[in-house]
Amino acid sequence: MDQPSLAQWLHQSFADLHLENDEKIALRNIALPLSPELRRFARNRAFDLVQQALATADTDAPTALRWLEQVIRTLDATAPEPVRSQAHFSPGNACRNAIVDCLHQAQQSVDICVFTLSDDRISDAVLKTHRRGIRVRIISDNDKCNDEGSDVDLLRRQGVPVRIDNTPYHMHHKFALFDGELLLNGSFNWTRSASELNEENILLTSDAGLVKAFARQFGEMWERFA
Numbered sequence: 082m083d084q085p086s087l088a089q090w091l092h093q094s095f096a097d098l099h100l101e102n103d104e105k106i107a108l109r110n111i112a113l114p115l116s117p118e119l120r121r122f123a124r125n126r127a128f129d130l131v132q133q134a135l136a137t138a139d140t141d142a143p144t145a146l147r148w149l150e151q152v153i154r155t156l157d158a159t160a161p162e163p164v165r166s167q168a169h170f171s172p173g174n175a176c177r178n179a180i181v182d183c184l185h186q187a188q189q190s191v192d193i194c195v196f197t198l199s200d201d202r203i204s205d206a207v208l209k210t211h212r213r214g215i216r217v218r219i220i221s222d223n224d225k226c227n228d229e230g231s232d233v234d235l236l237r238r239q240g241v242p243v244r245i246d247n248t249p250y251h252m253h254h255k256f257a258l259f260d261g262e263l264l265l266n267g268s269f270n271w272t273r274s275a276s277e278l279n280e281e282n283i284l285l286t287s288d289a290g291l292v293k294a295f296a297r298q299f300g301e302m303w304e305r306f307a
Contacts, residue, residue: 082111087119088126091152095130098144100151108152112159120156127152165263166286176269176283177276181206183259183285190216192258192299196251197225197233198271204232211241219243220302222252244306252302255283256295264292 082090090111094104115123131149134140169175177200184191184206191210198204198221211217219236223245226233237243246252256266267283275281286292 082115082119084119084122087111087123091123091126091130094152095127095134095145095148098134098141098148100148100155105151105155108155109159112156115159120160124153124156161289162287164286164288166284166288169283169285171269171276171281172278174276176267176281177203179283179285180257180265180269180271183257183263183265184210187215187259189260190218190258191260192218192220192296192303194220194252194254194256194299194302195271196222196253196255197228197231198236199228199230199232200271200273200276201232203271204236207236207241208239211236211239217241218299218303220252220254220299220306221245223247224251244303246302246306254298256299258292258296258299261296262292263287264295266295 090107094100094108100108112120112123127149131145134145135142167179169179171177180203184203187210191207193207198207198219207217207219219233219241221233221243225231226243226245233243233245255269255271256264258264264286265283266286267281269275269281269283270279
């Protein structure tokens with residue numbers, strides 16, 4: 082919906098100073114796909130309508146303000162959650178700690194897609210998450226999972242579902258998804274050297290589009306490596 086159409090809808094709704102149930106439903110459906118700019122426009126236009134009406138003597142102020150409150154509440158209730166993003170860097174403990182914190186906070190599911198996993202501190206957190214009843218799945222590289230110090234096979238023996246690429250090429254991703262709502266991605270390998278020696282990074286974000294894209298990629302790989 083564009084600005085003129087939105088302004089016309091609000092003007093028609095305000096005409097009788099009531100937001101009926103069908104109008105609330107209509108406004109909720111209108112507001113769901115609105116961009117932040119159009120939400121601001123709708124909010125400002127609603128305020129303008131009430132302000133203009135209150136300047137006349139024949140407008141019932143409580144009723145007008147009640148209409149405004151209902152419009153603002155509907156707009157706020159349908160507003161998307163703000164995107165949360167964080168960046169962490171190594172050497173140092175920031176990247177590893179962020180991964181462990183995400184594992185500890187997971188409530189439903191954790192999907193891990195990493196080239197290698199050999200840092201015992203992260204592996205322990207993965208295992209504890211699995212033992213809490215959280216659904217944990219791991220995709221890893223077939224060459225690296227057989228390296229000395231790799232914890233992938235250990236986790237598999239403890240009941241964590243694991244799938245390996247089994248190709249002559251590398252599965253080089255380093256990302257994880259938590260509860261289908263939070264994406265962790267970056268260059269950081271889940272190893273001690275990545276924390277203690279390497280220049281690495283991870284990015285945490287709740288951006289719904291990115292979470293969906295990585296979840297789709299994980300799902301495709303999980304089926305392909307069955």
